[in-house]
Amino acid sequence: MRRGPGIAGLQHAVRQKEQFKAAGEEVKKNTLQALQEQLVAFRSSLEEFARRHRSEVRSDPVFRAQFHAMCASVGVDPLSSSKSLWASALGLGDYYYELGVQVVEACLASRSLNGGLMELGALQRAVARRRGTSAEPVSQDDVVRAIKKLRVLGGGFELLSIGGRSFVRSVPGELNTDKNTAIEAAGSRGFTSVPELSVAKGWPQGRAESVLQALTLEGLAWVDDGAPDRVRLYWFPCLGGAAQEAA
Incomplete structure (x- = not known):
């Protein structure tokens, strides 16, 4: 008859397990400490890099985007505070706040045209x-x-993607799926109609008309009753043309 490991064997197994656990914790602690030290060193190097290349970061948009990506990889936000080391080293805090004001002005100037x-x-x-x-x-x-x-x-500023194109919405509100679909259907021509939208998306005409009327009320679409076939067209200034460039 085969005998079990006995008390001594069980105690040895427990001690061995505890030793493995302690060794694992020590390795984990040392690895974490090494990573933290590497991160501190990298951030220090990044700060020195920022000081040396301040002019390139300020003047070259591509270089600036690459610098932001490099900062993000180590959890650094150069824009986190206008009083931070990064703001003083690069002047980026003031740069983006000034740019934000210009974005607001451009959106306000075109709002009456593009909704x-x-x-x-x-x-x-x-x-x-x-x-x-x-x-x-x-x-x-x-x-x-x-x-x-x-x-x-606040104020409703929002980034949207419609039909693979990026848009900025500067008024409070929401574009639901039907509204996005209608804008996307207008495509590169910049306009659509109730019959066209109905056929393209397989919608009842009532649904297409309701969506286009809602977009018109929100100022996102303009009505054109001057087509030769007398079919009402709905134009979207946000898709191009003079209204986009008026700001």
Whole structure:
């Protein structure tokens, strides 16, 4: 008959298990400490890099976007405080707050034309015109970061994606799925109609008409009754044209 391990064997197994556990905890502690030390060293190097390349970060939008990505990889937010080391080293706090004001001005200037929905590229060009040729170049990435800062102030600023295109909404409200679908259906032409939307999406005409009328009431669509076939067209200024560039 085979005998069990006995009390001594069980005690040895328990001690061995405890030793393995202690060794594992020590390895975990040492690894975490090493990672923390590496992170501190990397942040220090990043601060020195920021000081040396301040002018490039300020003047080159591509370089600035890459710098932001590098900061994000180690959990550093250069915009977290206007009084932070990063703000003093780079001046980015003031840069993005100033840019945020220009974004608000451009959105307000075009709101009566586009209902508060503006394509991101058009907004970036409008902001660049306001800044003038002597100011640092501004990219779409810069505009997006400024908008994210504006969110804390409320006011309805929001980034949207419709049909693979990026838009900025500057008025409180919500675009539901049907409204997004109608705007997307207008496509590159910038307009659609009740019959066209109904056929394209397989909707009853009542549903298509209700959505387009709602968009018109919100100022996002314009009505055109001058088509040769007398079919009412709904134009979307946010999809291009003079209304986009008026800001």
